[in-house]
Amino acid sequence: MPTDAQVAGGHKATLNNPNVSQEAKEHSKQVLENDFNGGDVPKAGDDESKNPGNVAGGLKATMKNPNVSEEAKESAKERLDNM
Structure with missing residues (x-):
């Protein structure tokens, strides 16, 4: 649905x-x-509607992906640390 x-x-x-x-x-x-x-509706990806385990897994994958910039990896690490 x-x-x-x-x-x-x-x-x-x-x-x-x-x-x-x-x-x-x-x-x-x-x-x-x-x-x-x-x-004017909230986006489907608003944080309160996401599974925290899935978000953490995505951030960890971002940090290990060789095709991701260092800036994006740092951002992912900061978001993960703030969870």
């Missing part, structure tokens, strides 16, 4: 897709205005 943020994100994508009819864009605009305060 999609979250509100995912549904709103789909409607936002519809508004920006040049291959979508004007009618579909109008529908998505109305849904966002009526059901989602104009599209």
